[in-house]
Amino acid sequence: MYTTSSAMLDALVEHGVSHLFVNLGSDHPALVEAIARARAEGRTVPEVITCPNEMVGMSAAHGHWQVSGKAQAVIVHVECGTQALAGAVHNAAKGRAPMLIFAGASPFTQHGEMTGSRNEFIQWIQDVHDQRGLVRGYMRYDNEIRTGRNVKELVHRAFQFALSQPQGPVYLMGAREVMEEEVAPTPDEALAWRPIDPPGLNPDMVATIGQALLDARRPLIVTSFVGRNPAAVAPLVALCEQLGIGLLESVPNAMNFPHDHDLYVGNQWNQPRLQQELDSADVILVIDSDVPWIPTVSRPAENARIFHIDADPLKEQMPLWRIRAQGVCRADARIALEQLLAWAQSRTISTEEIAGRCVFWKARHDQRQRQLLAAEAKPENGVIMPEYFVSRVRAAQTPEMIFVNEGISNYHVVFDHLDLVEPGTIFTSGGGSLGWNGGAAIGVKLARPDATVVALTGDGSFMFTVPSSVHWMARRYETPFLQIVFNNRGWKSPKLSTLAVHPEGWAAQAHQIDTSFEPSPDYVGIAAAAGGAWGRQVRHPDEVDEAIAEALAMVREHRRAAVLDVWLDHH
The missing domain is CATH 3.40.50.970 (Thiamin diphosphate (ThDP)-binding fold, Pyr/PP domains)
Incomplete structure (x- = not known):
């Protein structure tokens, strides 16, 4: 039969999923059967990677996306496997790593009424009140598959959430009887569920931030994860060079800026010291950073003007967050940086003034390099x-x-x-x-x-x-x-x-x-x-x-x- 599980596999393929990181259980007979049938018939299915531990499997999906840019899928066993994902769920949510998690659910019939009815003792003790609730606070989207007739629609919608900014994991679950349901194949409609186009800055804010950086005496950009999108690094470097802006990383998650560049002034983590570059800046642009500084030990000067650009500038999952920004923008980093660079390139700029800024930041860069070499x-x-x-x-x-x-x-x-x-x-x-x-x-x-x-x-x-x-x-x-x-x-x-x-x-x-x-x-x-x-x-x-x-x-x-x-x- 072509089942709900078959349709779900086809939907994953349509979204470019190349690997399933699986930890299979008694809730997955329909999925195991669908994979075996697809292989026997020569139909395309993702490569299955058996993961003896759920967190390892989800971490592998996380790492795959980081270099491929393609969201993958993780398959786990009912609520036990969902809980065993544990810290990997936190990491994917905080690291904005898109992926689809599918967990089975205990059967909802017990007398053989449907294919997949309960036939093992664990199916009574693995039936919990709110399985989705175990991870709901970390997910961009969660849902239960209740029929195979719209399973592809649910998978498409889940990926639309996962891949729209801010990106992150999504969670679907389905009981055995539902995953065994015979359904009719449906056409590939994945293109109709594209992620939301990432936003840019409005023109007024481009001019406001650009002018502030241009007028500054010591402009500084602070970032943590611009480099998650490698295409954002080039406009970031070009903007810093165009306006003589220093670049400081705070808790970097990627390679955001070439470390040998004269405008690169270092990275800060939990070191209990004032970051001199942060303290000396009069205009600071924070872009793609969850923790741009730790105010108890290091923070900008009181009179510094601060602007903030992020796909999630409100930090909606953080109950406590504030950086005293006078301009806050929801925008994609690459788009925003290209807009600011185009604005700067259209201005008449004093090359002497920019050169002076560059000399200042280069001195800081060189001092840091000498310290690192000595260490x-x-x-x-x-x-x-x-x-x-x-x-x-x-x-x-x-x-x-x-x-x-x-x-x-x-x-x-x-x-x-x-x-x-x-x-x-x-x-x-x-x-x-x-x-x-x-x-x-x-x-x-x-x-x-x-x-x-x-x-x-x-x-x-x-x-x-x-x-x-x-x-x-x-x-x-x-x-x-x-x-x-x-x-x-x-x-x-x-x-x-x-x-x-x-x-x-x-x-x-x-x-x-x-x-x-x-x-x-x-x-x-x-x-x-x-x-x-x-x-x-x-x-x-x-x-x-x-x-x-x-x-x-x-x-x-x-x-x-x-x-x-x-x-x-x-x-």
Whole structure:
């Protein structure tokens, strides 16, 4: 039969879904049957990627979209699988990652009235009052499939929400009986459900922001994720060059601006210090940023004029948010930047004044570069410093490398010392739930088989990735990647958070505060047992270059995942 499940698969294909990241259960017989029939008949269906852990699967869909720009689908088991998605749902929502999640539901008949009626004990205990409610607060759209007669319409509508700005995940669910329903095939109407065209700035606001930047003495742009759309980077660079604007990243989620550019003045995370560039700016344009600064430690001058552009400028999912902007605009970053650039290029501008601004920002850029270079010096005490290690990864970098960064307390070290210049070469989850990097690396490799994928992770976030599932999947689906573990034998970030609030408290004086991972797990052994990964422990600076070279050779030449367990100073 051609069923609801068959129609749903066709709708996914019509929307360009190439992969289904699945964790199947007793609610999916109709889907399993529909996939098997389509294969037997030679009909196109997405490639199925079996994911032993749901969060890993959804993280893989997230990573795939980050490099392909194509939303994928995740299939999970009733409310149990929905809950097991856990932090990956948070990451996709906060990282604005579009994807479709489909979960089955317990059958709604129990006496064999319909195909798919209850026949296993778990179908009574997995029937909950509001399955969609488990994730509703994170979804751009959610619905229940109640008949196969309009299932394609529901899939199309879901994707229209997922792909319209602000983008994000969507959720559908359907009971067994509904997914088994026989229906008539319907034509492909996906083009009639295109996402909403992204908005630009109105002409008055273009002139207002443009004039403010032109009149400023020290104009500054702050961004976090302009580079999620690589096409937005070029107009951002051109606008900064046209008007002599400095560029500061706050909690960067992508490569937003070439780090070797004279107008690039750095990135800020949780460092407890005033950002001088932020304090010295008199006009600030915040574009595509959820946290442009942390006001308790670093904020603009009181008299600075602030403008804000974002697809979600109200931050509708954040109960508390304010940056004192006098102009707030809902607009697509690429479109807005091209509008501002065109406005600036149409003006008569004093080249001497622009040159003066550029000299100022270049001095800040050069000062930062000297500080970074000094931090990269090879340690003489035999202890590997993360700055040194990342600089050696940079030395081994090749153009096809893509980095996924979940370094947590070393987030900023990775962004500082990789010194990236090309859009689309580094990503973070965009959220705050740890364990994204392993699945994301698999998704990136599936989307870009030619890339050398390097995941940088803390030891805590390594364990959150569910490495047994990650490395099994890497071997099964031939997606080898290099995973670098910054091993400081514990959770450094909770320790830093505690000391920031209680610098002289009891915890500061305590011998241990329950953040240690000692004895340290055998991270290499875990990956080897699960997926035949190669690995080695790296404890001395003299071992670093050889270890990196050997790991990259394993990934590229031997097609094996590799793990480097890099021992840093104790947290």
